[in-house]
Amino acid sequence: MHFNSRYPSLNPRLFHHQSPVPLKGAKAGHFNAALADQLQWSASDQAAWVEICSGQKTFTEFEPLAMVYAGHQFGQWAGQLGDGRGLLIAQILDRDHQTIDLHLKGAGLTPYSRMGDGRAVLRSVIREYLAGHALNALGVASSNAVGFTTSTQGVQRETVEMGAMLLRSSDCHIRLGHFEWINQYQPELLAEFTQKCIEWHYPECLDAEQPILAFATQVIQRTAVMIAKWQLVGFAHGVMNTDNLNISGSTLDFGPYGFMERFRPNWINNHSDYNARYTYQQQPSMGHWDLWTWLNNLIPLAKPEQKEQFKQDLAQCLEHFEATFLEHYQLGLSQKMGLPHFHKDSFNCAMAFLHILQSEQLDYTGSFIRLQNQAYTALRDDCLDTRQFDAFLTQYQTIRENQAVDVLDAEMRLANPQYILRNHMAQKAIELAQQDDFSEVERLFQLLSQPYRKQTELEQAEDLVPPPSDVPEVMVSCSS
Structure with a gap:
C-alpha cells in the first residue's frame, strides 16, 4: 500500500x-x-x-x-x-x-x-x-x-x-457533523479544520476569490448530484442525519437503506423512521436541510464586521442545490425514458409515467426495462387504468417521432439497470451466510458488478421482480 x-x-x-x-x-x-x-x-x-x-x-x-x-x-x-x-x-x-x-x-x-x-x-x-x-x-x-x-x-x-x-x-x-462538533465544543479549531478540508478535498477552491464560499458551493453541488442519482436508481438511504453525510458528496453510512421496488415515493424503508422523515420522496428536501444546518456552522469563519454579508453569501451558495439537483435529475430521467431532454414536454411525459407506476404499484426498475425494450403491451396489461397508460404512450411516441431514436435508445440502455439489490435478495444471502455459506454473496457480488448488462447465466427469477404483494416486506431498522 x-x-x-x-x-x-x-x-x-x-x-x-x-x-x-x-x-x-x-x-x-x-x-x-x-x-x-x-x-x-x-x-x-x-x-x-x-x-x-x-x-x-x-x-x-x-x-x-x-x-x-x-x-x-x-x-x-x-x-x-x-x-x-x-x-x-x-x-x-x-x-x-x-x-x-x-x-x-x-x-x-x-x-x-x-x-x-x-x-x-x-x-x-x-x-x-x-x-x-x-x-x-x-x-x-x-x-x-x-x-x-x-x-x-x-x-x-x-x-x-x-x-x-x-x-x-x-x-x-x-x-x-464534524463541523457541528467543532462549533459546539472546540470552536477555535474551525478555521484550521476548514482550511485542511479545502486543501485535501477541494484544492481548486484555494485559488477562488473567497475559498470558503467556493468550498461550500462545491459541497452543495456534489451532494445535490449524489441525491439526484439516488432518486434515478430508486435508492433510499434511510438515515440522512448530518453525521451520515460527508463533504465529498459520496454515499456513506447507509444502514437501513432500500432500493425501491414497487414505486411508492412515500415508502418508509427504515422502520426506525417513525415520522417518515427519510422516505424516498423526502431525500432532496432533507439533503437541503442538512446542508443548511451545515452552512450555519461556517458563519463563525467570517470577520465580525462581515458576518451579515457572509450569511447572505452562504444563503446564495445554498441556492445552487435545487438548480443542480433538478438539472441532473431531469436529464437523467429523460435518459431513462429515452426522451430528448431538450424537448419541452419530455419531463411532463416522464412524470406521467411515474404517476402510472405509483397508481398501479408497478416495479420501478422493471418498468423502465420494459419501456426500454418497447414491451408496451406487457406494461399496459399490468395496468388497471388502461386509458391512463394509452394517453401516456401516445404522448411518449409523439415526442420520440423525428428524433434520433437510436441515440435515445442507447442512452436508455446506459441509464436503466437490469439489476438492483432488492431486500429479499440481500436477505437470502444473509440467511445462507449465517449458515457459513457465502455462495449467494458471491453470486450477487458478480451480478451487481455489471448491473446494466443482462446476465442470464447468473440471474434468478426473483432478482427481476418484487415479492408478491401478499408477502410481507423485509423490515430493516437502525439496529446493526
Missing part, C-alpha cells in the same frame, strides 16, 4: 488513537479483489486480507484512530457522537493517486460508543458490503468495501447474532 496519512496531522482533540479489538474465531467472508487492486494492495497485503479485515493486523505507517463528531439525528440535535465502533486504520493512494480512507467497522468500543457495544453483526455487514458495491457499479458516488469477515463470537441485538467486521473504503469520512 502507498500511505498518505493526513487526518492524524489534525489537532488531537479531533480523534482518539486506539487499536482494534479482534473478534473471536475470525474467518473469511468475502473479498473484493478488484478494489484491493485499485487501492494498490500488494500481493502480501491481499494474502493477509482476513487478518487486515478482522483487525488482527494494523500498519506501522498509520496508528488507528476513532473520529469525534456530532450531528442532528432525525432532525434533533444529538450532541457528541463519533466513531463508536469504527476505526480509521489507514489512508492510502489508489491507482488514480486519490487518497482513500480504510475504515474498519465493528472494531470494538471507543470513547464515542455511548450505549453501544462497538460491534457489528453479519447481516448489516453483508447489506453494507453488497450495497456499496452495487452503488459504485451503478455510477453513484459511494463508499465501498475491500472485504468482510465473520466470527464465532456472538453479539447481542434483538437476539444473539454473529459478530462481523467490514473494511470500508471511502474518499472521505469527514462529515457535516
Whole structure:
C-alpha cells in the first residue's frame, strides 16, 4: 500500500488513537479483489486480507484512530457522537493517486460508543458490503468495501447474532457533523479544520476569490448530484442525519437503506423512521436541510464586521442545490425514458409515467426495462387504468417521432439497470451466510458488478421482480 496519512496531522482533540479489538474465531467472508487492486494492495497485503479485515493486523505507517463528531439525528440535535465502533486504520493512494480512507467497522468500543457495544453483526455487514458495491457499479458516488469477515463470537441485538467486521473504503469520512462538533465544543479549531478540508478535498477552491464560499458551493453541488442519482436508481438511504453525510458528496453510512421496488415515493424503508422523515420522496428536501444546518456552522469563519454579508453569501451558495439537483435529475430521467431532454414536454411525459407506476404499484426498475425494450403491451396489461397508460404512450411516441431514436435508445440502455439489490435478495444471502455459506454473496457480488448488462447465466427469477404483494416486506431498522 502507498500511505498518505493526513487526518492524524489534525489537532488531537479531533480523534482518539486506539487499536482494534479482534473478534473471536475470525474467518473469511468475502473479498473484493478488484478494489484491493485499485487501492494498490500488494500481493502480501491481499494474502493477509482476513487478518487486515478482522483487525488482527494494523500498519506501522498509520496508528488507528476513532473520529469525534456530532450531528442532528432525525432532525434533533444529538450532541457528541463519533466513531463508536469504527476505526480509521489507514489512508492510502489508489491507482488514480486519490487518497482513500480504510475504515474498519465493528472494531470494538471507543470513547464515542455511548450505549453501544462497538460491534457489528453479519447481516448489516453483508447489506453494507453488497450495497456499496452495487452503488459504485451503478455510477453513484459511494463508499465501498475491500472485504468482510465473520466470527464465532456472538453479539447481542434483538437476539444473539454473529459478530462481523467490514473494511470500508471511502474518499472521505469527514462529515457535516464534524463541523457541528467543532462549533459546539472546540470552536477555535474551525478555521484550521476548514482550511485542511479545502486543501485535501477541494484544492481548486484555494485559488477562488473567497475559498470558503467556493468550498461550500462545491459541497452543495456534489451532494445535490449524489441525491439526484439516488432518486434515478430508486435508492433510499434511510438515515440522512448530518453525521451520515460527508463533504465529498459520496454515499456513506447507509444502514437501513432500500432500493425501491414497487414505486411508492412515500415508502418508509427504515422502520426506525417513525415520522417518515427519510422516505424516498423526502431525500432532496432533507439533503437541503442538512446542508443548511451545515452552512450555519461556517458563519463563525467570517470577520465580525462581515458576518451579515457572509450569511447572505452562504444563503446564495445554498441556492445552487435545487438548480443542480433538478438539472441532473431531469436529464437523467429523460435518459431513462429515452426522451430528448431538450424537448419541452419530455419531463411532463416522464412524470406521467411515474404517476402510472405509483397508481398501479408497478416495479420501478422493471418498468423502465420494459419501456426500454418497447414491451408496451406487457406494461399496459399490468395496468388497471388502461386509458391512463394509452394517453401516456401516445404522448411518449409523439415526442420520440423525428428524433434520433437510436441515440435515445442507447442512452436508455446506459441509464436503466437490469439489476438492483432488492431486500429479499440481500436477505437470502444473509440467511445462507449465517449458515457459513457465502455462495449467494458471491453470486450477487458478480451480478451487481455489471448491473446494466443482462446476465442470464447468473440471474434468478426473483432478482427481476418484487415479492408478491401478499408477502410481507423485509423490515430493516437502525439496529446493526
